[in-house]
Amino acid sequence: MSVNSVNSATPSTNEYYLTRQSQMESNVRSYPRKLPLAIAQAQGCWVTDVEGTKYLDCLAGAGTLALGHNHPAVIQSIHDTLTSGVPLHTLDLTTPLKDAFTEALLAELPGGKEAYCLQFCGPSGADATEAAIKLAKTYTGRGSVISFSGGYHGMTHGSLSMTGNLGAKNAVQNLMPGVQFLPYPHEYRCPLGLGGEAGVDALTYYFEQFIEDVESGVTKPAAVILEAIQGEGGVVVAPTKWLRKIREVTEKHGILLVLDEVQAGFSRSGKMFAFEHADIEPDVIVMSKAVGGSLPLAVLGIKRKFDAWQPGTHTGTFRGNQMAMGTGLASLNVIKEQNLAKNAQERGDYLQAELKKLAQELPCIGNVRGRGLMLGVEIVDERKPADHMGSFPADSALAAAIQTACFNNQLLLEKGGRHGTVIRLLCPLIITQEECVEVIARFKKAVQEALVSVRGA
Template identity: 50%
Template sequence: MQNVLNLAPETSLLNDQEIPLVTNLYDLTPDNILLSQEHYESEVRSYPRRLPIAIRTTRGVIVEDTKGQIFLDCLAGAGALPLGYNHSEINQVLIKQLNDGVPYQTLDITTPSKDAFIKAVMNFLPDNFAKNARIQFCGPSGADAVEAAIKLAKLYTKRNTMVAFHGAYHGMTNGALSLTGNLGAKSRRTGLMPDVHFFPFPYSYRCTFGLGGIEGAKQSIRYIESVLCDDESGITKPAAIIVEPIQGESGAIPAPLEWLQELRRITTEQGILLIFDEIQCGVGRSGDHFAFEYAGIEPDILILSKAIGGGMPMSIILYNKELDCWNPGEHTGTFRGNQLAMASGAKTLEIIQRDNLADNAKQRGEQLRAGLTNIQQQFPQIGEVRGRGLMNGVEIIKPGQFNALGHPEADPELATNIQRAALELGLIIEKGGRRGAVLRFLPPLIISETQINFVIDTIEKAMTHAVKL
């Protein structure tokens, strides 16, 4: 089996046509590095169980493992690598930082790199939001920023209740996990943050109200508004409602435009802060700079991580200056001054704007969904194809079988087999959603038309193989 891969620094990543050349199914038996990981690393490890590869080298959307096998990556660090791997311009920025003697981290002491990053972020935001925005640096993970947003909302409103949504994912720390819908992550936990309530998200394919489409979304809004206006609802007035404009881990579920607009109306009228968690769907992935722009609205607090650091650990929150009620040092963290992340993040935002990568995400996403929808015509096991930009999901079901609510029965076993078959054919994808039965696609924003065609062709082959098992 021969794979030819050009990893030269001068490769034009946006127009890169490189795809894996797979002549036989890849060998996924564990090599010594994987066996070593299994021996030493905690049982909490997750990705290697579904994606049993050890990475040797990478560039663009391409990963080469320690066996010399070439993969196209539609995971991209769970969306944390908007420009893919080892982008030459990002590498040069990092090298310059090191050569200039800039410190690795500085707490919240400022530097020219930090000033440049802040200005790059403000330039990337919608103008109206940016003109009154304040930025707060949090710890290195998205969950750190979620915790900061919770504290700020409660501090500003002097209220304690928080509202999240069915299917939400906001992180694994105490407060963030409390706002997360997945019960598996909570099943062995006690003492999570109290006064958290969950409302129905407009998940058309599995609508809480049995309606789907715009009618289901309208009913969701009616339910939310009725609870918040009912003095017998049992829910005290929330400090904030937190929502992902496109739910990620729940299976790439976009909130309808009208639903987001109505949620903004309700929270404004009720004096409740609206927090948008765009840790996964932000920074160009949705086809806009931010997913909330689609609805023509603004949040009170915006949470960013993953892509905002250009692949380096970084998380921030942005909010209207009127909310900036912190006392000095009231919320801190040692690693909120990651200078390498600020340099790579600023350059990443520049490149996304310069190369129109949000538009590329929109076009390539449309191409991907069209191709997957064509495959759906051949396979009734595909219940739904959905997404926005380069954040997409394929829900795998058991045709003709329904659960107690009348929803199509999920098929997590088939989804796992499809994921494995795709990996054997040179394609890395992730799973998520209810019962882990949604195939998820989060490729770098630089992915090309040729590479999307490879993704589509490979999924068709993987479906054919997995359905026969």
């Protein structure tokens, strides 16, 4: 059945397609439970369901759609690739298209192709994190890894082992051994109970002591893996001094520093990569989501001296997705030519400022944080006593109601963070000022409606 014949089919209700989906797909499906629609069309920052309702999309494929839906440059790239005669699937054989994409991507890494080489992995970010850790173990000959509470690195066996959230881990026994978790700084919920600069300073000191203390009880790891901005963990931004200390200590002790830029990369934070805010250079950069310009692709940027692979020691059938390399190249070009990093920073600054104003009016918004167009709004129950740092208890019921109310106001967004209490905005980088104003208006209305439905006030 063709796309056109599907679009002209008789059924035209969300309920029809959602019911069929529930009948044909596994219980593992998640987004349709929170965002119950069947999408018919999409353009830019807007999605239209089969009933003709238009939604403002601040989810954007969990950050995959840097240029929004069906950007003309992406569509043109798909057309050009299809009509060029290039094979769509080439394993790791090269093509002129792959060559051009590789050169363009390397140019965005610190030091360019003189400092880094690329490894094309299977099409998901999880596979790329798996490859990064295998490489670190191969290079160092060591077997353990340090990860951080709140981090998210994927759902495959090894990447899940390095992910902080316990929800998906509790049912799966015997995950990859040798993963040591350390606390990640959090401006609203300091894991040490100190808060502010004192908490950041203590965690910065603690990391160095943990690695260098001969009585720490933990052997030297092969790698440290982290996100410069935790995404699924609730949009938690790494403090610059902490991130720089981790770079200093790992470099000193021959530990590979792996930066997971799957969600924060490609100008979402206001810079091409989120780690650039701390002016550091990772040993391995994990890239997926936006790197493929909306199509499946995952790539590692590896500092050349750490490229310890032997031929074929990490493979993947779909690492040669030519169409994704074409759309990835088109996306990179648009990001650079239109300076979308600047747009992300400016639109993000506006959204963050307006959300903080809203927090003054609606104190159930306990904290607003993020960088660029990667923003988090933590929902709390301000009616209950604050802790000694002034932080109120999380209100997961209200956060869920806000997401539902946003959907009812035609605003698509996701939750994250501990207990699902952080409303997350991952707007396309092309979002306009007018659309940002609309985001705030719809969000405010949704919070007010959710407060009535949950608290009756």
